[in-house]
Amino acid sequence: MKVLVTGGAGFIGRWVVDLLIKDGHQVWVLDDLSNGRVENLQEIKTGKNFVEFVEGDIKDTQVLRELFRNKFDVCYHLAASINVQDSIDLPKKTFDNDVIGTFNILEQCKHHQVKMVFMSTCMVYEMAKSKDGITEQNPVKPASPYAGSKLAAENMVLSYYYAYGLPVTIIRPFNTYGPYQKTGGEGGVVAVFLKNKLANKPLQIYGDGLQTRDLLYVEDCARFVVTAGYSDQVNGEIVNAGLGMDVSIKELAKLISGDHSRIKYVEHIHPQSEIQKLLCDSSKANKLLGWHPDFDLETGIRKTEEWIKSTTLI
Numbered sequence: 001m002k003v004l005v006t007g008g009a010g011f012i013g014r015w016v017v018d019l020l021i022k023d024g025h026q027v028w029v030l031d032d033l034s035n036g037r038v039e040n041l042q043e044i045k046t047g048k049n050f051v052e053f054v055e056g057d058i059k060d061t062q063v064l065r066e067l068f069r070n071k072f073d074v075c076y077h078l079a080a081s082i083n084v085q086d087s088i089d090l091p092k093k094t095f096d097n098d099v100i101g102t103f104n105i106l107e108q109c110k111h112h113q114v115k116m117v118f119m120s121t122c123m124v125y126e127m128a129k130s131k132d133g134i135t136e137q138n139p140v141k142p143a144s145p146y147a148g149s150k151l152a153a154e155n156m157v158l159s160y161y162y163a164y165g166l167p168v169t170i171i172r173p174f175n176t177y178g179p180y181q182k183t184g185g186e187g188g189v190v191a192v193f194l195k196n197k198l199a200n201k202p203l204q205i206y207g208d209g210l211q212t213r214d215l216l217y218v219e220d221c222a223r224f225v226v227t228a229g230y231s232d233q234v235n236g237e238i239v240n241a242g243l244g245m246d247v248s249i250k251e252l253a254k255l256i257s258g259d260h261s262r263i264k265y266v267e268h269i270h271p272q273s274e275i276q277k278l279l280c281d282s283s284k285a286n287k288l289l290g291w292h293p294d295f296d297l298e299t300g301i302r303k304t305e306e307w308i309k310s311t312t313l314i
């Protein structure tokens with residue numbers, strides 16, 4: 001197939017591109033490099049199925065018009081502003097990228113009849129109320145402009161399925177971690193904790209650390225994303241993916257540091273937008289896509305730590 005990946009130079013995007021190429025597809029990448037890096041694609045770009053990297057913005061409709069002349073079969077739309085705190089500080093940027101940018105992509109998909117896989121997030125959910133975890137029926141709650149923008153975009157994407165019969169799938173992966181994730185303040189919690197551990201710095205926990213996360217290893221996440229684009233079974237559907245096990249941030253810090261004295265509690269930067277319990281029920285992904293995670297938390301953390309030690313990218 002001919003495939004477009006927006007945000008393909010980012011953390012999850014580069015794994016999605018890698019897998020699509022291994023599966024034999026021709027891949028184009030659109031990314032404005034606002035948070036991605038061409039270096040993330042270095043090893044992948046040399047293969048003959050990597051067709052083109054376009055440095056461009058999903059808000060630039062002229063760039064999109066030209067790019068979509070390639071008659072794609074599937075568009076994986078991952079490009080987005082992803083930082084919760086930034087969305088609270090500067091909601092317009094997140095709204096413009098995540099809602100208007102998605103609308104622009106959607107218009108092109110409609111014009112050229114391209115299946116769209118829209119990358120949403122578990123951050124749209126209200127916290128898990130039971131030990132069985134969050135299914136796609138769980139109530140949503142736009143606790144931050146990031147979540148609000150993703151929900152708005154989801155609704156637009158679904159409306160193109162109902163109004164125009166466009167094949168679309170909404171996917172909501174849970175918090176994802178692994179190699180190539182940034183380890184600065186904006187990175188995921190696993191990357192930030194590992195970097196601080198390796199630098200002999202304290203591991204800072206926002207609030208009491210009792211908030212939980214269902215942590216999905218990035219190769220499992222990428223397999224989920226890619227598979228959603230291959231199947232007509234999930235057209236018009238919303239589908240979750242996670243490990244199916246949650247861990248408190250406090251437990252995670254202990255697991256990563258191995259040394260409790262290194263853990264430091266600091267005031268939460270946005271307690272009002274915190275989701276206290278995130279635990280995924282992936283039964284629908286398993287039923288419709290045959291998807292299940294292959295990497296447990298310990299293995300994923302070990303692989304991430306090995307990568308951080310070996311790379312010059314951070």
Ligand SMILES: NC(=O)c1ccc[n+]([C@@H]2O[C@H](COP(=O)([O-])OP(=O)(O)OC[C@H]3O[C@@H](n4cnc5c(N)ncnc54)[C@H](O)[C@@H]3O)[C@@H](O)[C@H]2O)c1
Binds near residue numbers: 009
């Ligand atoms: N990391 C997670 O835990 C997680 C979990 C669920 C869903 N997601 C979603 O997955 C997607 C990828 O997230 P990630 O963690 O890899 O983040 P990322 O920031 O590494 O990837 C996003 C990419 O989009 C690009 N981008 C941003 N705005 C753009 C624009 N206007 N035009 C073109 N490119 C633009 C960035 O440069 C970056 O490369 C996002 O949609 C995010 O909301 C992430």
